Every structure is written in structure tokens, then in C-alpha cells.
Amino acid sequence: MVTEGGAAAAKQCFIELAKADTSGDYDKALKTANKILRNFPKETLAFKCKLVAQIQLGHFEEALALVKKTPPHHMGECLFEKAYVQYRLNDDAAAMETLSKTDENDVRCLELKAQLLYRAEKFEEAAAIFR
Structure with a gap:
């Protein structure tokens, strides 16, 4: 169960993720997605954002590894x-x-x-x- 403080921290991380995406700062988006996944390892949106950030940064090997190792129900x-x-x-x-x-x-x-x-x-x- 997510605590009230945990929910606030998660919300802040998703706000940071949205800002990074909107501004095209995919390095920051990748770091933020990783931060979210450390705390919420089944967060579908964070997996998808991590994948897109890796692709945008040209990290194709890492992106392919992520797709292969992540179950479809975790990433969509x-x-x-x-x-x-x-x-x-x-x-x-x-x-x-x-x-x-x-x-x-x-x-x-x-x-x-x-x-x-x-x-x-x-x-x-x-x-x-x-x-």
C-alpha cells in the first residue's frame, strides 16, 4: 500500500516526467522513469516512458533489452x-x-x-x- 507521502512523491515524479517529455529532455525523462521504477517496479507508464526515452537518446541496444525482459503486462x-x-x-x-x-x-x-x-x-x- 502506498503511503500518503509515497503518493505525493510519486505524483511529483510523474510531474517531472511530463515536463521532461514536453521539453524533449529525454535524458531527464530516462532518469525520472528509472526513479519511478525503483519505487514502483510495476508502473506501466514509467516503463513506456523509459523505452521512448531510450529510443530518443539512440540507446537502441538498451531499448531492445528492456522490451525483451519486461513482461507485456508491465509495459503494454x-x-x-x-x-x-x-x-x-x-x-x-x-x-x-x-x-x-x-x-x-x-x-x-x-x-x-x-x-x-x-x-x-x-x-x-x-x-x-x-x-
Whole structure:
């Protein structure tokens, strides 16, 4: 059970996290998310914010490790983020496999799939996604 002081501290951390996100200070967002997770290790929003901060900072190996080790019920749906990290790490086959598990109407996933196809020089298939 969270004490009254603990709830106030958690609220302050989430305010800091929101400010860091709004200002684009992903280094601070990462530190704040880690602080939240130390005190509340099952906080879904903090996991997601940590993942986004790692991606924005270019920490792709760490982001992939986070996705792999964190149970989905702790972080929520992160298939796009996982595929994007795999793409940035040039693991195109893994990225395509991850994208095959996503919602076929997710525009972010469609765009990433087109980028992967373009990278593989499958230009017609890439263009067909946008028709």
C-alpha cells in the first residue's frame, strides 16, 4: 500500500516526467522513469516512458533489452517500438517478423514496413503500401 507521502512523491515524479517529455529532455525523462521504477517496479507508464526515452537518446541496444525482459503486462503493447529498434539496429528480418504481429491498419507500422521494403530494394512493394 502506498503511503500518503509515497503518493505525493510519486505524483511529483510523474510531474517531472511530463515536463521532461514536453521539453524533449529525454535524458531527464530516462532518469525520472528509472526513479519511478525503483519505487514502483510495476508502473506501466514509467516503463513506456523509459523505452521512448531510450529510443530518443539512440540507446537502441538498451531499448531492445528492456522490451525483451519486461513482461507485456508491465509495459503494454510495444510491438511498433520493438520493430523500430530492430530496424535501427539493422536487424531487418526481426523487424519484419515483429511487424507481422501488429495491427495491419497501424499507420506507424505500415510506414516502417515500407521503409524496410525500400531498404531491401523492394521498391514496388514499398510503394504499394501507400496506394
